[in-house]
Amino acid sequence: MIEKDLELSSQDLRKVAMRAIKRIEKEDIPEKTKQKIKGRINEAVLKGSTKEDASTPDVFLYNIAVICLGFIVLLCASSYLIVALYGASIPESIITIGTTAVGALAGVLIPTSKKQQGK
Secondary structure (H helix, E strand, C coil), X not given: CHHHHHCCCHHHHHHHHXXXXXXXXXXXXXXXXXXXHHHHHHHHHHHHHHHHHHHCCCHXXXXXXXXXXXXXXXXXXXXXHHHHHCCCCCCHHHHHHHHHHHHHHHHHHCCCCHHHHCC
């Protein structure tokens, strides 16, 4: 519980790290020690930023999923119309695939509340 309160965004973490590095520069300690401390601070910042970046959604993959689902919906709708125009019986698979894609598209596009995301 306390750890969640102490979590910083990657931007805040970088600000704190920059302040620490500036303060280290002013201290009267050997240069080799300063470099080691700076290296450890940079490692900590990189670990913190990759941890946050891994949890952020990938917009590119999201867009691909929406486009593919939309294409499936359009393909099923046009197949339904073409089959209906020729007077043939409409296969249930077209209806099933189309309605499943519509449901998946709705599930992807409906925003989740912050409570459900755990924030």
